Amino acid sequence: xxxxxxxxxxxxxxxxxxxxxxxxxxxxxxxxxxxxxxxxxxxxxxxxxxxxxxxxxxxxxxxxxxxxxxxxxxxxxxxxxxxxxxxxxxxxxxxxxxxxxxxxxxxxxxxxxxxxxxxxxxxxxxxxxxxxxxxxxxxxxxxxxxxxxxxxxxxxxxxxxxxxxxxxxxxxxxxxxxxxxxxxxxxxxxxxxxxxxxxxxxxxxxxxxxxxxxxxxxxxxxxxxxxxxxxxxxxxxxxxxxxxxxxxxxxxxxxxxxxxxxxxxxxxxxxxxxxxxxxxxxxxxxxxxxxxxxxxxxxxxxxxxxxxxxxxxxxxxxxxxxxxxxxxxxxxxxxxxxxxxxxxxxxxxxxxxxxxxxxxxxxxxxxxxxxxxxxxxxxxxxxxxxxxxxxxxxxxxxxxxxxxxxxxxxxxxxxxxxxxxxxxxxxxxxxxxxxxxxxxxxxxxxxxxxxxxxxxx
Amino acid sequence: xxxxxxxxxxxxxxxxxxxxxxxxxxxxxxxxxxxxxxxxxxxxxxxxxxxxxxxxxxxxxxxxxxxxxxxxxxxxxxxxxxxxxxxxxxxxxxxxxxxxxxxxxxxxxxxxxxxxxxxxxxxxxxxxxxxxxxxxxxxxxxxxxxxxxxxxxxxxxxxxxxxxxxxxxxxxxxxxxxxxxxxxxxxxxxxxxxxxxxxxxxxxxxxxxxxxxxxxxxxxxxxxxxxxxxxxxxxxxxxxxxxxxxxxxxxxxxxxxxxxxxxxxxxxxxxxxxxxxxxxxxxxxxxxxxxxxxxxxxxxxxxxxxxxxxxxxxxxxxxxxxxxxxxxxxxxxxxxxxxxxxxxxxxxxxxxxxxxxxxxxxxxxxxxxxxxxxxxxxxxxxxxxxxxxxxxxxxxxxxxxxxxxxxxxxxxxxxxxxxxxxxxxxxxxxxxxxxxxxxxxxxxxxxxxxxxxxxxx
Numbered sequence: 001x002x003x004x005x006x007x008x009x010x011x012x013x014x015x016x017x018x019x020x021x022x023x024x025x026x027x028x029x030x031x032x033x034x035x036x037x038x039x040x041x042x043x044x045x046x047x048x049x050x051x052x053x054x055x056x057x058x059x060x061x062x063x064x065x066x067x068x069x070x071x072x073x074x075x076x077x078x079x080x081x082x083x084x085x086x087x088x089x090x091x092x093x094x095x096x097x098x099x100x101x102x103x104x105x106x107x108x109x110x111x112x113x114x115x116x117x118x119x120x121x122x123x124x125x126x127x128x129x130x131x132x133x134x135x136x137x138x139x140x141x142x143x144x145x146x147x148x149x150x151x152x153x154x155x156x157x158x159x160x161x162x163x164x165x166x167x168x169x170x171x172x173x174x175x176x177x178x179x180x181x182x183x184x185x186x187x188x189x190x191x192x193x194x195x196x197x198x199x200x201x202x203x204x205x206x207x208x209x210x211x212x213x214x215x216x217x218x219x220x221x222x223x224x225x226x227x228x229x230x231x232x233x234x235x236x237x238x239x240x241x242x243x244x245x246x247x248x249x250x251x252x253x254x255x256x257x258x259x260x261x262x263x264x265x266x267x268x269x270x271x272x273x274x275x276x277x278x279x280x281x282x283x284x285x286x287x288x289x290x291x292x293x294x295x296x297x298x299x300x301x302x303x304x305x306x307x308x309x310x311x312x313x314x315x316x317x318x319x320x321x322x323x324x325x326x327x328x329x330x331x332x333x334x335x336x337x338x339x340x341x342x343x344x345x346x347x348x349x350x351x352x353x354x355x356x357x358x359x360x361x362x363x364x365x366x367x368x369x370x371x372x373x374x375x376x377x378x379x380x381x382x383x384x385x386x387x388x389x390x391x392x393x394x395x396x397x398x399x400x401x402x403x404x405x406x407x408x409x410x411x412x413x414x415x416x417x418x419x420x421x422x423x424x425x426x427x428x429x430x431x432x433x434x435x436x437x438x439x440x441x442x443x444x445x446x447x448x449x450x451x452x453x454x455x456x457x
Numbered sequence: 458x459x460x461x462x463x464x465x466x467x468x469x470x471x472x473x474x475x476x477x478x479x480x481x482x483x484x485x486x487x488x489x490x491x492x493x494x495x496x497x498x499x500x501x502x503x504x505x506x507x508x509x510x511x512x513x514x515x516x517x518x519x520x521x522x523x524x525x526x527x528x529x530x531x532x533x534x535x536x537x538x539x540x541x542x543x544x545x546x547x548x549x550x551x552x553x554x555x556x557x558x559x560x561x562x563x564x565x566x567x568x569x570x571x572x573x574x575x576x577x578x579x580x581x582x583x584x585x586x587x588x589x590x591x592x593x594x595x596x597x598x599x600x601x602x603x604x605x606x607x608x609x610x611x612x613x614x615x616x617x618x619x620x621x622x623x624x625x626x627x628x629x630x631x632x633x634x635x636x637x638x639x640x641x642x643x644x645x646x647x648x649x650x651x652x653x654x655x656x657x658x659x660x661x662x663x664x665x666x667x668x669x670x671x672x673x674x675x676x677x678x679x680x681x682x683x684x685x686x687x688x689x690x691x692x693x694x695x696x697x698x699x700x701x702x703x704x705x706x707x708x709x710x711x712x713x714x715x716x717x718x719x720x721x722x723x724x725x726x727x728x729x730x731x732x733x734x735x736x737x738x739x740x741x742x743x744x745x746x747x748x749x750x751x752x753x754x755x756x757x758x759x760x761x762x763x764x765x766x767x768x769x770x771x772x773x774x775x776x777x778x779x780x781x782x783x784x785x786x787x788x789x790x791x792x793x794x795x796x797x798x799x800x801x802x803x804x805x806x807x808x809x810x811x812x813x814x815x816x817x818x819x820x821x822x823x824x825x826x827x828x829x830x831x832x833x834x835x836x837x838x839x840x841x842x843x844x845x846x847x848x849x850x851x852x853x854x855x856x857x858x859x860x861x862x863x864x865x866x867x868x869x870x871x872x873x874x875x876x877x878x879x880x881x882x883x884x885x886x887x888x889x890x891x892x893x894x895x896x897x898x899x900x901x902x903x904x905x906x907x908x909x910x911x912x913x914x
Binding site for chain 2: 076081180421
């Protein structure tokens with residue numbers, strides 16, 4: 001039970017939906033190493049990115065303007081679920097027996113059940129306004145695919161999703177949700193693309209990979225008229241779209257006279273962490289406001305804590321420009337027993353730079369402790385978290401318990417990026433004792449990285 | 458896309474969570490026929506109900522006080538998700554091309570994903586405060602079981618759920634959600650009760666029924682110490698707990714200077730419809746404020762539109778008191794192809810009386826048109842509705858289109874009682890064309906009712 005006289009939820013009216021995104025490129029401690037066009041051995045340009053993305057998104061990718069206007073049409077769609085609640089986790093605080101104040105931003109209330117909708121709506125709008133009629137993308141677990149499907153429906157765009165075959169088979173409900181929102185969803189590798197047909201000819205029994213799905217989506221984009229590709233994380237413009245999370249959270253914390261000592265987000269590609277943390281990091285970078293920002297990754301996919309900060313491709317076949325990032329190598333796939341999401345081999349260039357500059361801390365957590373934290377959170381706060389988000393919950397708990405031991409209660413903010421309504425089979429496995437930890441030694445990571453050809457920049 | 462200058466969501470702070478429930482028993486046009494104890498051939502009493510329910514709930518069942526205080530402890534838990542948003546369905550209005558204003562109350566944001574949590578928390582609290590340590594109930598589709606599981610966890614009560622075997626097998630995720638919230642869930646009929654063992658001995662292959670599950674839950678309650686039973690609809694006290702929905706909606710509509718011409722809720726047992734409609738019906742009953750209130754049932758379970766208004770049992774075996782209600786007969790089970798929920802054979806005595814007195818309208822809708830409405834709503838509003846709630850959506854659409862034809866735009870309010878995240882297999886069937894309509898002729902209904910022994914009161 002929560003305590004009295006504390007606002008459980010801080011909810012602001014829709015006039016508080018931010019009017020601009022925050023672009024951290026304006027405030028970086030050193031300039032961001034450019035994306036690299038390896039085919040032509042030069043830095044990638046807006047024009048390179050415009051081949052695949054809307055002109056507006058491509059321009060944002062390279063922009064150093066501090067604030068970029070959110071189009072009114074995007075804010076209108078945001079109103080469906082934004083502003084999202086900032087919640088004081090009184091139940092969790094009580095369960096832990098801590099005096100620290102734990103807040104979370106509840107992004108699970110969106111149409112797709114996760115923060116992914118924030119960028120999907122923006123990308124769909126820009127494509128629509130540039131005369132595009134069809135967007136292609138890939139999805140693994142399905143959060144991004146759901147978000148893009150709904151966003152395309154709002155702007156009457158066709159949506160084509162290549163869904164990694166193993167997810168397609170194991171998560172039929174995610175697929176159905178995308179279809180409810182009007183998208184066309186196929187299992188990847190598929191018969192629809194040359195890439196897919198070649199993979200199937202070679203390995204007919206493959207369960208697919210995100211790399212294959214990206215390759216199919218890109219081929220599909222390039223072979224269809226008025227078609228563009230869309231990505232749900234990693235890139236600068238995608239992270240920027242997510243800053244509505246932290247910008248709202250700042251206003252909400254202001255309303256209760258609070259400011260976080262620690263901001264926490266889980267990290268797959270980086271959009272979740274960046275969304276909640278970048279607007280607070282603005283204060284740290286501009287005014288040296290004391291703040292710890294922690295990006296949490298699974299020990300099953302430890303690019304920030306064990307990977308190398310180097311140029312690597314975004315997909316497994318080298319179709320994309322090379323990005324300077326913390327990476328495990330673009331051929332990396334986590335072990336099959338990993339159920340908690342956040343499986344991408346690289347971290348966004350922006351977060352990678354901030355980790356390298358020691359502005360942001362990175363931490364890896366193991367699978368079982370993540371599900372244990374998720375269960376405690378569900379039981380004390382009444383919200384079933386996505387396993388991804390539970391990585392942030394776990395570290396929020398650790399930090400609150402440490403602060404208690406130190407006798408210095410903190411104000412902690414984490415991003416509850418999504419709900420776990422479509423992840424109950426993973427929870428079921430945990431409850432049955434069928435979830436185990438999996439991680440990689442530094443030697444294994446290094447060995448894999450060495451096996452890859454060095455990218456010349 | 459929604460229009461400008463309209464508040465998409467009207468959200469009030471937690472100080473607007475009602476402090477009292479509204480008890481419509483104070484304002485009925487004629488007195489409610491009493492619940493009947495058929496074993497002792499007399500009207501049932503608070504003491505009869507206290508055998509199974511908390512003393513507080515049993516007292517509320519018979520109370521005629523107009524407003525009953527909501528305990529502070531219950532309001533504290535309500536704060537986890539209440540107040541819930543009142544949403545202007547601008548996307549749906551645009552898709553329909555109507556000038557009517559359509560509002561919906563979004564109860565899907567609760568921990569269980571439906572309005573059921575409103576009563577579950579109250580019932581759990583009363584039991585806890587009376588020294589009970591364990592609550593038993595049954596669940597069909599799983600909304601009630603999820604709500605009760607979470608409510609019991611909030612008050613550290615054991616929760617034991619008998620889940621109809623066919624649902625247990627077909628909806629494993631609902632079961633997992635209850636387990637995440639700490640409940641024990643068994644398929645009914647089970648080996649845990651004498652009733653269950655007898656049924657299994659007779660019919661080992663049975664897929665179970667709500668009637669069997671109720672019988673098991675009641676036996677379990679009576680054979681365990683400090684244990685009580687709990688019901689999620691039909692009874693007066695349960696409907697009263699749901700009036701927080703309509704009480705909040707009134708304040709929210711006031712905030713935008715609106716008042717509904719038509720209030721719509723779907724009806725299984727009645728808690729959903731009552732929750733949104735009773736607080737508005739108070740005005741109609743007290744001050745003759747013009748208002749149409751429509752209870753929507755599936756044509757696959759047409760108790761209000763084709764059933765008889767008579768005394769009948771609440772369960773299939775006659776363990777419960779007899780209630781005067783619109784009923785299809787307590788042995789009724791809808792056809793297996795019915796996927797849209799709302800399968801209970803009887804309507805709550807309160808709603809039944811109001812329909813009989815023509816204060817409330819009843820309407821039956823067919824399955825395919827309900828899923829079609831659900832899809833349009835999901836695509837225009839970004840929220841996947843529970844199939845149950847989609848019955849209300851369908852009628853809201855009908856009324857808005859009729860108002861348009863008549864040239865008299867209306868203000869329409871419906872209850873979005875829950876989300877459909879656990880119903881995607883039904884949606885998948887609809888998208889694949891595997892959903893068909895099913896209904897009953899008046900003759901079939903009459904024939905079934907005649908086959909039952911008349912209950913003497």
